[in-house]
Amino acid sequence: MASPNASQPVTGGPPPIDASATAPTVVVDQFRMDFGDRTVIRDLSFTVERGETFGFLGANGSGKTTTLRALLGIYEPTAGRLLVDGQRFNPSRSQLLGYLPEERGLYKKEPVIDVMVYFGRLKGLSAAAARQWSMSYLERVGLADQAKLRVDKCSGGQQQKIQLGVTIMNQPELLILDEPTKGFDPVNRRLLMDIIGEQRQAGATIILVTHQMEEVERLCDRVLLLKDGLARAYGSVTEVQEAFGGTTVKVAHRAPLPASPDYRLVAAEGDTYSELALNPGADPARVLARLVEEGVGVSSFTPSRRSMDSIFVEIYGAAAAQED
Amino acid sequence: MxxxxxxxxxxGNFWTAVSFEVRRTLRRPGFWLGTLLIPLVIVVAVWAQSASMETANTRSDGQSQASFDFEYVDDSGWLDPELMASAGGTEITDPAQGVAAVQAGQIDAFFEYPADLTTAPILIAGQDVGVFESERYASVAQNLLDLSLAAEVGNPELVQLLVNSAQTETTTYRDGVVSGGVGEMVVLLLLAAVFLLPILLLSNQMVTTFLDEKENRVAEMLLTSVKPVTLVLSKLVSLIVLGVIQMVILLVPTLVVLTQTDTLNIDLGGAALDWPRISVGLVIALSGLLFYTTSVMLVGLIAPTIKDASPLLTPVLLVTIIPIYIALLMMSSPDSPIVQVSTFFPWTAALTALIRNAFDNLPLWQGIVVIVELWVVTAALIALGARIARAGLLSYSQRLNLKRVLQRPRV
Incomplete structure (x- = not known):
């Protein structure tokens, strides 16, 4: 289901909950969150199906982290239901979860191995299993000889690797990554992508919060775009692209383009280059013919599928895209 | 549910968190440095003070002027019967009779002067009239020997030398049974000291225990694995464990030193300590530590950084140690309004009660009220801590708006 109109919130409840293996891993139903007089999330509903990779997208301040915290029981919702495997999440079920929060860190003055074993134990592993897993992970990422060093003696990139290890060490069924590539160097970004791939293969359900739209197109099965606490688009990547003008055309021209019911302008560089989103039913060939007829001096005309990046810019504005 | x-x-997560906190603190050299340094300083200070007081006491004849009825046995043959009689003494020949008379409350004191004053101590039995007042028996016994020898020998310097070599050994009785005397007070005051030690040494850790999670941005990951109330309790228990470790480290060697070393001139071995009072003191010390730890920990939950926490910690610490400054008032006027307020105000209650307990003027009912009060207020603070823990931890570098948090249901 994709939102046909970006200005309308998605409504409608989630499918009925059942305990079977096909039931959604995450159900958010009519979720509202108020902080004092301020409503941060308004009646948000969506599901995350078992085994899928779900992109939870939005500009800064749109309510993504608030929703995740409410889902994980850190915040109490003002209204609505947020369920993981059919139940309200509580920390006693942390063995199911791998969570990489946006605000993240490690105990800086403790040895690497101790910190990893500590979090492993909190996630339900035995001390021996946590130690064994940690050592093999550190070996994999080339940090085996740093195991007994204090975390603050490791470089920033090494700390990111450790953080990733802590997130997945319990083989989570639900992996929530809140802006996972924020601050990551290219090496660790690649490691993260590998890890996401492995977790997907292992059958984990993944919720990915990111501003990297190319990652969304590459990794996500479905997405939800949140703006001001409302779902502005929700569905598979293709559905969302269709809803926001499935086809775009990049046009190089010499004169300004005329207005047309067949397309709308989504991006422009001066008066000589434009990116157009074709409205449903519009034929690219017909659009080209019209532009030639209008004498705008078309020098190139390249139809392509609408990028998530341009959809993001359309919803949140260029300023939001730049700050991200 | x-x-x-x-x-x-x-x-399991509760104990994992406790063990992690305790082990990482025990690994820090600073913990051991502070913990071991203070008992050493205290022992040296007590030794120095005791040595100087011993000299002062021997030379002081102020207390020896105090009059009371006593019996004595003179195996040395040096005592002047007239002088002894004028001081209120009656000579007898059977030491057992003298001790029995003290126990029965018929006389105030009994002195047994040994045949050889250079090798055996003057044995003293006396009514327990308080830690300081009971000291007069030894002063009088030595002073009477001093005066008798002066008349006999005629050389004050020689007398002084002789008397200085004569030791005393005092046993006090309360209601016919041996009481603790100075030793008991020392033990009870030690409880006040062991209560203060973790407060002085661990306060910084107490206030920063949550700041570590905030500043390292670990809070959010922890809160998906541990409930806020479990987190608060695990922090509390780990700090108490560390505090108790410090208490034991202070208490055990100090007691050993006090009981085994003649230098300090404090005899605990022969005294029947007042175990009910000591038990009350121990429970007050632990309850006080629990309460103090909880309140300081809450300061750390509210403050965003160590820099912000320090100004909030200072008043709490100062209020807690205020009773030290009214200790003399506790000894002379335990019923005065200031002492009473200090006894029942939660932040001063523990130390006040411990000092008054050492001075033997804390009624049992007041001790029980203080213990119950400390536990009730601690429980209320833990509930508050659990309520504000999520918001406090997630406020990271911002100061927590307590009013707003308490208005919300659980955030």
């Missing part, structure tokens, strides 16, 4: 597996997991 948690199912059994989840409850087990929660308990």
């Amino acid at each position: 948690l199912n059994q597996a989840e409850a087990t997991n929660e308990r």
Whole structure:
């Protein structure tokens, strides 16, 4: 289901909950969150199906982290239901979860191995299993000889690797990554992508919060775009692209383009280059013919599928895209 | 409602968090430096003070002027019967009779002067009239020997030398049974000291225990694995464990030193210590530590950084140690309004009660009220801590708006 109109919130409840293996891993139903007089999330509903990779997208301040915290029981919702495997999440079920929060860190003055074993134990592993897993992970990422060093003696990139290890060490069924590539160097970004791939293969359900739209197109099965606490688009990547003008055309021209019911302008560089989103039913060939007829001096005309990046810019504005 | 597996997991996480906190603190050299340095300083200070007081006491004849009825046995043959009689003494020949008369409350004191004053101490039995007042028996016994020898020998310098070599050994009695005397007070005051030690040494850790999670941005990951109340309790228990470790480190060697070393001239071995009072003191010390730790920990939950926490910690610490400054008033006027307020105000209650307990003027009912009060207020603070823990931890570098948090249901 994709939102046909970006200005309308998605409504409608989630499918009925059942305990079977096909039931959604995450159900958010009519979720509202108020902080004092301020409503941060308004009646948000969506599901995350078992085994899928779900992109939870939005500009800064749109309510993504608030929703995740409410889902994980850190915040109490003002209204609505947020369920993981059919139940309200509580920390006693942390063995199911791998969570990489946006605000993240490690105990800086403790040895690497101790910190990893500590979090492993909190996630339900035995001390021996946590130690064994940690050592093999550190070996994999080339940090085996740093195991007994204090975390603050490791470089920033090494700390990111450790953080990733802590997130997945319990083989989570639900992996929530809140802006996972924020601050990551290219090496660790690649490691993260590998890890996401492995977790997907292992059958984990993944919720990915990111501003990297190319990652969304590459990794996500479905997405939800949140703006001001409302779902502005929700569905598979293709559905969302269709809803926001499935086809775009990049046009190089010499004169300004005329207005047309067949397309709308989504991006422009001066008066000589434009990116157009074709409205449903519009034929690219017909659009080209019209532009030639209008004498705008078309020098190139390249139809392509609408990028998530341009959809993001359309919803949140260029300023939001730049700050991200 | 948690199912059994989840409850087990929660308990496991509680102990995992406690063990992590305790072990990482015990690994810090600073913890051991502070813990071991203070007992050493205290022992040296007590030794120095005791040595100087011994000299002062020997030379002081102020207390020896105090009059009371006593019996004595003179195996040395040096005592002047007239002088002894004028001081209120009656000579007898059977030491057992003298001790029995003290126990029965018929006389105030009994002195047994040995045949050889250079090798055996003057044995003293006396009514327990308080830690300081009971000291007069030894002063009088030595002073009477001093005066008798002066008349006999005629050389004050020689007398002084002789008397200085004569030791005393005092046993006090209360209601016919041996009481603790100075030793008992020392033990009870030690409880006040062991209560203060973790407060002085661990306050910084107490206030920063949550700041570590905030500043390292670990809070959010922890809160998906541990409930806020479990987190608060695990922090509290780990700090108490560390405090108790410090208490034991202070108490055990100090007691050994006090009981085994003649240098300090404090005899605990022969005294029947007042175990009910000591037990009350121990429970007050632990309750006080629990309460103080909880309140300081809450300061750390509210403050965003160590820099912000320090100004909030200072008043709490100062109020807690205020009773030291009114200790003399506690000794002379335990019923005065200031002492009473200090006894029942939660932040001063523990130390006040411990000092008054050492001075033997804390009624049992007041001790029990203080203990109950400390536990009730601690429980209320823990509930408050659990309520504000999420918001406090997630406020990271911002100061927590307590009013707003308490208005919300659980955030």
